Amino acid sequence: MEKKSFKARYNEEDRYYDNKGYSSVDYNYTGPFLPDVNKMAAPMICVPGQRLCPDNEKVTAGRGTYSRNGFVYSSLAGYLQTAHSEDGKNIIEVIRDGDENVVPSVDAIVTARITNVSPRFCKCSIIKVGKTDLKDSFRGMIRREDVRATEKDKVEMAKSFRPGDIVMARVISLGDSQSYLLSTAENELGVVIATSEAGVTMVPVSWCKMKCPKTRLEEHRKVAKVQARFIEYSGSGP
Amino acid sequence: MPADSRRINGPEKSISPYAFSKPCKDIKITEPSLQRKDGRNPDNIRPIFLKTGLITQAQGSAYIEQDGTKVICSVYGPRAVIRKEEFSMQGQLTCDFKFTTFSCHNRRQYQQDAEEKDFSVQLLEALEPAVLLHKFPKAQVNIMVTVLQNDGSVLAASVTCASVALADAGIEMYDLVIGSSARISGATILMDPCATEEYSDKDSAHVNNGSVTVGLMPSLNQISAVTSKGELEFEHLNKAMKHCVSMCVDLYPVCQQALAVAMETRINADPKT
Numbered sequence: 001m002e003k004k005s006f007k008a009r010y011n012e013e014d015r016y017y018d019n020k021g022y023s024s025v026d027y028n029y030t031g032p033f034l035p036d037v038n039k040m041a042a043p044m045i046c047v048p049g050q051r052l053c054p055d056n057e058k059v060t061a062g063r064g065t066y067s068r069n070g071f072v073y074s075s076l077a078g079y080l081q082t083a084h085s086e087d088g089k090n091i092i093e094v095i096r097d098g099d100e101n102v103v104p105s106v107d108a109i110v111t112a113r114i115t116n117v118s119p120r121f122c123k124c125s126i127i128k129v130g131k132t133d134l135k136d137s138f139r140g141m142i143r144r145e146d147v148r149a150t151e152k153d154k155v156e157m158a159k160s161f162r163p164g165d166i167v168m169a170r171v172i173s174l175g176d177s178q179s180y181l182l183s184t185a186e187n188e189l190g191v192v193i194a195t196s197e198a199g200v201t202m203v204p205v206s207w208c209k210m211k212c213p214k215t216r217l218e219e220h221r222k223v224a225k226v227q228a229r230f231i232e233y234s235g236s237g238p
Numbered sequence: 239m240p241a242d243s244r245r246i247n248g249p250e251k252s253i254s255p256y257a258f259s260k261p262c263k264d265i266k267i268t269e270p271s272l273q274r275k276d277g278r279n280p281d282n283i284r285p286i287f288l289k290t291g292l293i294t295q296a297q298g299s300a301y302i303e304q305d306g307t308k309v310i311c312s313v314y315g316p317r318a319v320i321r322k323e324e325f326s327m328q329g330q331l332t333c334d335f336k337f338t339t340f341s342c343h344n345r346r347q348y349q350q351d352a353e354e355k356d357f358s359v360q361l362l363e364a365l366e367p368a369v370l371l372h373k374f375p376k377a378q379v380n381i382m383v384t385v386l387q388n389d390g391s392v393l394a395a396s397v398t399c400a401s402v403a404l405a406d407a408g409i410e411m412y413d414l415v416i417g418s419s420a421r422i423s424g425a426t427i428l429m430d431p432c433a434t435e436e437y438s439d440k441d442s443a444h445v446n447n448g449s450v451t452v453g454l455m456p457s458l459n460q461i462s463a464v465t466s467k468g469e470l471e472f473e474h475l476n477k478a479m480k481h482c483v484s485m486c487v488d489l490y491p492v493c494q495q496a497l498a499v500a501m502e503t504r505i506n507a508d509p510k511t
Contacts, residue, residue, distance in 0.1 A: 043505060047497045048368075048405050049413030049457035066370070066412065073457065075370055075410040077497045079505065097505075101297075101408050103316050103329075103374045135297065136317035138377075174376055177325040 043079035046094045050074040053092065060085060064094030102129045104138055104171050104180050109189075112140050112182065114165045120144050122161050124169075126180065139179040142169060146183035147222055159208075159220035160184075166193035168224050190224035245348070256344070276305075276432060283418075283430035283485060286492055288398070290406040290500040296382075298407025300496075302399040306389025306432060311399040313407040316377035329374035333362040333381045335396065342388045343433065357393055358383075364397045364417065364453035364463035370410040379409055390432040394419040397453045397463070402493050406500060413455035414493050415462050416486040420478040421449045422470055427478050429485055446474050452482035456490040 046052065046064075052074055053059060055067040062083075064076035074080075078096040085091050104110055104126055111128035121144060125137035147155045161167065168189050169182035184190045187207070196202045196212030196219060204223045205211045211218050273279065284305040293299035296312035303309075316329060323330075335358040337346045350358075361383060369379070381404070383396045397417030405411060421431035424446050428435055436449060448468020454461050461483070466475060 045498045045501045045505075047414070047494045047501075048411040049455065050494070051457065064410065068412075068458070073412070075412060076408060077405045077501055078408075079501065096408050101316055101374065101410075103377045105375075136315070138318045174325075174327075177319060177323055177376065180376075 043081075045077075045079050046074035047077050048073075048075055052080065057089075059090045059092055062091040062093035064096070065092055100132060102132045102134065104129050104140075104174075106171055106173060108171045110140070110169055110171060110180075110182065111192075112167050112169055113137075114161045114163050114167060117157050117161055117163060119157055122157055123179065124167060124182070126182075140169070140171075140182045141175065141179040142167075142182045142184060146172065146181070146185055149185040156220075160222040161191065162194065162219075162221070164195060165191045165221065167191055168226075184222055184224070187225045188227050190222040192224050192226055194219070194221055242348070274428065275434065280426060280428050281481070283488075284432070286489065288402060288492055288496040290402060290496055296403075296407070298403050298405070298409070300399045300403035300406055302395050302402075304389075304391065304395055304430065306387055307391055307395050308386040309383060309392065309395045309399045310386060311381065311383045311396065311403040313379060313381050313400075313403045313409065315379035315407075316374035316409070317380075319376065319378050325376065327375045328371040329369075329376070330378040331362060331366055331369060331371065331381065332378060333358045333365070333383070333400070335361055335383045335385075337385045337388060337392075341385045357396070360393060360451075360463060360465055361396055361400060364415055365400055365404065367460070367462045368401060368411045368413055368415045368455055369404065370412065373410050379404070379407075388433060390434075390436045391419045391430050391451075393417065393451050393465070394430075394453075397451075398489065398493060402496060405497050413457045413460075414490070414497075415453045415455055416489045416493060417451060417453050418482040418485040418489065419449060419451040420482050420485075422468070422474050422478050423447055425474075427474075427481055429481055445469050446471055450475060450478045450482060452479055452486065454483055454486035456487050 050073060052065065052072045055061065055070050055072045059072060061067040061072045064074060064078055065072050066075050072092055074094045076094045076096060078094040081093045081095050083091045108129055110126045112124035112126045114122055114124045116123040122142050124140045124142065126140045127134055127137050144155050144157055145152045147160050167184060169184050170186065170189060171180055172183045173181040175181040194202050194210055196215065196217065198212055198214045200212050200214045202210035202212050202219065205218065207223050207225070208220060209218045210221045210223060287303040288300065290300045292301045292310065293312045297314050299312040301310045319330065335354050336350060337354060339346045339348060381400050383400055385392055394417035397415055401415040405414060419431065421428040421435050431449065448466060448470050450466045452461060453463035464479065
C-alpha cells in the first residue's frame with residue numbers, strides 16, 4: 001500500500017468508496033428512484049452505513065434503513081427491496097430473510113407457553129412474535145384482570161390456564177424489567193393448544209371449556225376462537 | 239500471583255518457562271525511513287483476513303486476523319435481560335473481552351483481569367454509538383470477544399471484529415465501527431503496531447512515547463472512540479489520529495466486502511429468495 005496523502009483521502013467527496021458496487025448508489029442521483037431492484041436478477045446487497053439514495057418526498061425509509069442528513073442509509077446487512085406505498089412513494093427496505101431480530105412490542109400478538117399459574121397472575125415464556133419464531137424466549141405475565149374482558153373479578157386463574165398451555169396473547173405493555181405484560185381479553189386470544197390430564201391434546205367445546213377426546217372429561221380454559229389467518233400449516237400442509 | 243485452588247497448579251518444584259524463553263528485545267523506533275522489524279514501512283498495515291459466521295451457535299460472529307493478531311467475536315441476542323436490572327426503553331449492549339490464556343507472551347489467567355475489564359468498557363463505548371438501541375427495548379445484546387493470539391493492536395482489531403459480528407447478527411446499526419491504532423515514538427508514527435512495537439523500552443523518552451487507538455464510523459464520518467496511552471503532545475497526537483482515521487477508511491471496504499460475501503452465500507444457500 002503506497003502512502004496516500006491524507007487530505008486527498010479524507011474530503012467529503014472522497015469518503016464514499018465504490019467498492020464493487022457495495023458502497024453506495026450515486027448520491028447525486030435526483031431521478032425518480034433507484035433502478036427497479038426487484039426485477040434485477042441478483043438482489044443488491046447492503047451493509048450497515050451504506051448510503052442508498054437521497055431522502056426526498058418521493059421515498060420513505062422503511063425497515064432496516066434510517067435517514068440522516070438528507071440521505072437514506074442501510075442499517076442492516078441484507079438485501080435491498082423497494083415497494084410502492086399507497087401515496088405513490090417508494091418504500092426502501094433492507095431485508096434479512098427469516099433472520100429478523102424481533103422483540104415483543106406493544107400491541108403485538110405473541111404466542112406463549114404458560115410456565116406458572118398463581119391466583120393473581122400467571123407467568124409464561126413468549127416463544128413467537130407474530131409469525132416469527134424467537135431464538136430465545138422472553139418472559140411474559142398475564143394478570144388476573146387481563147384474562148378476559150367481561151366479569152373480570154370472577155376470573156379464576158386455575159380455570160383459565162394450566163402450565164404447558166400454548167396461548168395467544170396481545171402485549172399490552174412492556175411491563176417491568178422482568179417481564180412483558182400480556183392480555184387475553186379478546187375472543188380471538190387465549191388458549192389454543194392444551195393437553196388434558198390424560199396427556200391428550202384437547203378440543204375446544206366452548207369459550208371456557210375444552211374436552212379431552214380420550215377420557216371425555218372437560219377442563220376449564222380461557223379458550224381462543226382461533227382465526228384462520230393465524231393458522232400456519234407446517235410440514236405436510238393442508 | 240495467588241494460586242487458583244480450583245484449577246490444577248503446577249508441581250511445587252517447578253521453574254517458570256519464561257526462564258528459558260529468549261528475552262523480548264526492546265525495539266528502537268528511530269528514523270521514519272527505517273523499515274520495521276517485519277519489513278513494513280511505518281505507514282503500512284498488516285494484511286487482514288476477515289470472515290463472518292464461524293460460530294454457528296451464535297446469532298452472529300466474526301473472525302479477524304492481522305498477521306499475528308487473531309480475534310474471534312460472537313454476538314448473542316437481542317434476548318431477555320437475565321440479571322435483574324432497571325427497566326430501560328433502550329436496549330442494552332454488554333461486552334465481554336477476554337484474552338485466552340495462551341494468547342500473550344506471558345500466560346494470562348482464566349479470570350478477567352483489570353486490563354481485560356478495561357478493554358471491555360472501551361469496546362462497549364466504541365460500539366454503543368453505532369447501534370440502534372431503541373430498536374430492542376428491554377432486551378440486551380451480548381458481545382463476546384476472545385483474543386486467540388495477541389500480536390499488538392488488539393483493541394483496534396476487536397472493535398472491527400465486533401462491529402462486523404454485530405452486523406452479521408442482524409443488529410441494526412448506523413454504521414460499522416472500524417478500529418485502528420498507531421504507536422507514537424517521537425516524530426515517528428507506526429501504524430498497526432505489533433506486540434514488540436507496542437511497548438517502549440525503559441530508557442526511551444517519556445514524552446511523545448505512546449499509542450493511540452481510534453474507532454471510526456466511516457460512512458457517518460464520526461469517531462466513536464479514542465483512547466491514548468502515554469504522554470503525548472497535541473501535534474503528535476493529532477497527526478497520529480489522522481493517520482488512524484485514514485487507515486480506518488482504508489479498512490472499511492474490507493469489512494463491507496466480508497459482510498457482502500456472507501450475505502451472498504446466505505442468499506445462495508437459501509433458494510426461496
